[in-house]
Amino acid sequence: MRADWDRLDHDRMEEAVAAYLLDALDEEERAQLGAHIEGCPSCRALMWRLSRAVHGLPISVDDVRPPERLRERIMAAAAVIPPGQDAVGQAAPRIIALPVTTTPESPMIETNRVRRSRPRALAHTAAAAVLSAGIAALAGFVVYLNNQLQHARQPPTVYALRGTDGMAGASGRVTVFKDQDVAVVSMNGLPQPASSKVYQLWVIEPNKGPVSVGVFTPDRFGSYTVKLDGALKAGATIAVTQEDGPGGAKRPTQQPQLSGTLTS
């Protein structure tokens, strides 16, 4: 008698495997079938076989190209909340924010969130300190920014960075979120800097001198992403040079090997 009941139960479960794979069972049935499959090789085999067909279903849809901005949105949001940290996580961000330094006489970046006033002479020597401060400030800011990025009414503007000479294989993008006064600079294909050298990122406004944003070393994939707080003005150039480590240079000592201009 018990065997008959088991048989009936098995038949009922087996018949539901396809609905299970198509996500068409209610929660209770789903839990029952899940428990049954644990101890039923026959149903497991059926599930594996039918799952091949289910995997094919999404391929049948019309191929539609997503808007270019979608990639930028995802990469920008990923840059401000790294993996392993959810919206309320406390872990220090892996992606380092490099607050743009400003000078009293010629404010480079206008921001109503973190307005910095720093003598230009200190900008480069304080790079390490700025990085530390940036990390601390970012910890509470990433959640806010991510929400803002996801609900931004104004689409971001994307500018290309192009490599030359020793960085001819490198490229990058500057994604400007005007709503948030934030820009994300993503760079790829960067060669590892020479020994005792670092890369240094600069912002150069029209008719003004270069201002150091900070120094960095790319990851093993040759990638690096930084977030810039504050509004970047139209016509500004973002540039990367290779300088002496660890602190970088007061002014660029070479022509930028990776750069791009925020054309209006």
Add this chain to the structure above:
Amino acid sequence: MELEADLELGEALAAGHVRALAELYDRYGQLAYSVALRVLGDPGRAEDVVQDAFLKLWHSADRFDARRGSLRSWVVTAVRNRSIDYLRGRSAHERREREIPLDAQARGEGSDPWSEVVTAMERQVVREALTCLPPEQRQAVELAYFAGYSHREIAEMICVPVSTVKGRMRLALEKMHSYLQGRGLPL
């Protein structure tokens, strides 16, 4: 080959390399968006769902196990499930309206011509497999997978017993599997 590529990319994702996320998107972003658009029928909402799904995958990349399925399945399943989650929050009336076929969508232009050719061939075979199904079996599969209806809702909608819907789903998937296997489609 795909397993090795998936393993490598999966490890890079789990290690938190932003470039790996970019590569994941470059490989499967178009398919993900296409699936989201097919389910939701709303380009703006499809964008939101794809972004949401990719970020979720980014934050849980260490859970990816290449032995349990491909990266493509991982991505598509995440996008499909999030799309359905959104859809199930809407009324049945809205969902029926959304089922109008998408006729005027722009065709994609993949950045990798070879990949595009392979995907196009796979798409052709899967569509043939679906076309070969009796209409009532195809209907049961599509209402469940792309519209997010439960077997009970489908039974009520087309006025047949729930057991009939389950049977149609099983027969449909069995036939599709046989067809795809016969064409050597490695899914």
